[in-house]
Amino acid sequence: MRALAIVAFAVVTACAGKQEVEFRPLPNAPGPFSEAVRVDDMLYLSGAIGTDSSGKVVVGGIGPETRQTMENIKATLARNSLTMANVVKCTVMLADIKEWPAMNEVYRTYFPGPKPARSAFAGTGLALNARVEIECLAAIP
Secondary structure, eight states, X not given: OHHHHHHHTSOEEEEETTEEEEEEXXXXXXXXXXXXXXXXXXXXXXXXXXBOTTSOBOSSSHHHHHHXXXXXXXXXXXXXXXXXXXXXXXXXXXXXGGGXXXXXXXXXXXXXXXXXXXXXXXXXXXXXXXXXXXXXEEEOO
C-alpha cells in the first residue's frame, strides 16, 4: 500500500506515439486531475481559481480572486521551472461576463511584455463558487 502512495505523487511519464507526455499531479489535489501535463515542449496547466493556502476562495470579489488565481498560476509555473513569460495562451472563464473589465485590470499586470493569446467566456457556475478560473499553456524553452 505504501508503494502505491509514493507512485501517486511521482511524475508519470508515458509515450503517446512519438510524443513524450508527463503527468504532473499535485499532492493533495482537490480533484482527480493533474496540476499540469507536459507534452514535448508544451506545459498544459489545469484551470486555476483564486484559492488561498487553506483551499478557500479569497474574499473581496473578482479583483482579489483574479490576483490570487494569477499567483496560483505563477506558483504552478515555478514548480515546473517556468515563469509567466513562458505563457503563450490563456483561457479565462468568468461567472459573470460583466466582470471582464475588472478581471482584465488585474490580469494585464501579470503580462507587462508580450501578451499571450487569450479567450474568455462566461459560464453558469465555477468550482467553489469562484468568480474566475484561468487555464494556461506555456512553452518550455
